[in-house]
Amino acid sequence: MYAQMVDTGVSKVQDVAQMTPEERAFQDRIDADVKVEPKDWMPEAYRRTLIRQIQQHAHSEIVGMLPEGNWITRAPSLQRKATLMAKVQDEGGHGLYLYCAAETLGVSRDAMIADLHAGRVKYSSIFNYPTLTWADIGTIGWLVDGAAIMNQIPLCRCSYGPYARAMIRVCKEESFHQRQGYDIMLALCRGTPEQKAMAQDALNRWWWPSLMMFGPPDAASVHSAQSARWKIKLLSNDELRQRFVDQTVPQADYLGLAVPDDRLAWNAERGHYDFGEIDWQEFHEVIKGNGPCNRERMQTRIKAWEDGAWVREAALAHAEKHAARERHAA
């Protein structure tokens, strides 16, 4: 979800009969819930898939700083400003652990950033939507971080050790983020009519993009099946989406907000909410680069990277000169 449609490089799930002895031993360890560690042998496709998945996740954290950072300078109270700065800072920290986790698979952070800037690797579709009012900050915390937690809690048990451990740390912070988002919504919904309307407008705009975060329906996804076999994806897109809807609708009710879906209804027989059709064309357009903010998000990231080049070069040059002076003095 922070990693959507991760390409596993396979056209169908590999059959046990086709596996080499090494691959079979690897699959046996995964089946026995033994964690894979950086120095262990692993199939190339597993390594490549994980690199793509973890780096998509890391890029999502970094690009995700932009829509929220957009409101740091305008937060309406000092308390909210401090909380938002802390949250966005946490996201930078998550990006950092995740880049480090990906580096254990033999790819450098610079190479990953180059992949992002060249459009070779995506980030979550959700961050291509604009934050138009303060209520969007509440809604992102409530829905987007809520959806992220839903996906990341199972990932704490994923087969790759460094990723699983990073997820444990990330999840602790994300649950705090979700609470702060919901707290913003509560304040707005208990506030003036204008504040309540702001909250409803934000929910209207973010509801469907939040459901899209879980990725396309299960039926079409060969990658999901292979990733499930490798235990780097533990629950399917549709299962996670259903859990999210089931958890979130009562929260919207409590706020007194209407979920913008005419077909939303509790299904007692299934024990779940039924909900309407997602506009998958919109999702695929956003993934392709045609969302409301795709170009702007990438321009901002690329500009930050390019504008910072002379600073990074200076730090390196100083470190080299400093080391040379130390050697000379020794």
Place this chain on the structure above:
Amino acid sequence: MDDDPQLFDYMLRLADNGIVLAQRLGEWVGKGPALEEDIALTNVGLDLLGQGRMWLAYAREIEARYAPPGRGEDALAFLRDGGEFRNLLLVEQPNGNYADTMARQFLFDQWHLMLLGALAGSKDARIAAIAAKAAKEVRYHLERSADWMIRLGDGTELSHRRAQDAVDALWVYTGEMFSVDAIERGLVAAGVAADAASLRDPWRSAVAAVFDEASLAMPGDGWMQGASGRGGKQGIHTEHLGHMLAEMQIVARSHPGARW
């Protein structure tokens, strides 16, 4: 106390430095030259905002004593106009490039740590306690910003030039940090405020030591903006503050009386 209005004003000077500089640092979020820098800048901003809020909390208590009921934290932060802000001109200067931001930070941090050191000995126990707590954070801010002055000054030809340009441009705002007006004079005499003028020489030596290592030239002391008793501490600001406040206060002011 008789000097409560003066003490309130002094607390705003301390609070507004934190709030305004935190606002500037918040503008960097997501745009830093490296992820670690992005995180560190936000961290420093958060510390300064937290310190600003501690000073503001005490300012509110003081105001409530002589002009009850006094104003709330957000009324002070979001409903004062530029002319009521008491921060130094230095901290409201725009971010510019990374050298401009780090030079502004270093010149301020070096003064800030010395000021807090002096305030930790204040006869006012609240001031002493807040200063002692803030100094622990600011020691780290200074270590970082001094380190960046050295890296940029010593790094490449380009970074050296940018660091020197930044220092040269900001230097005119450093004099205000050591100017003492009637409000501060009275509070210094009472043993409550720090004597900013006494910090000038130690500040100069400390800055010179870092510049020496960074191979940066100390600018000459010419005319100093705001040092004549008509500067940020008296509510006379540069044009930059108004724009910053317009952005910072827009949501709060668009919804009078709302709670967030």
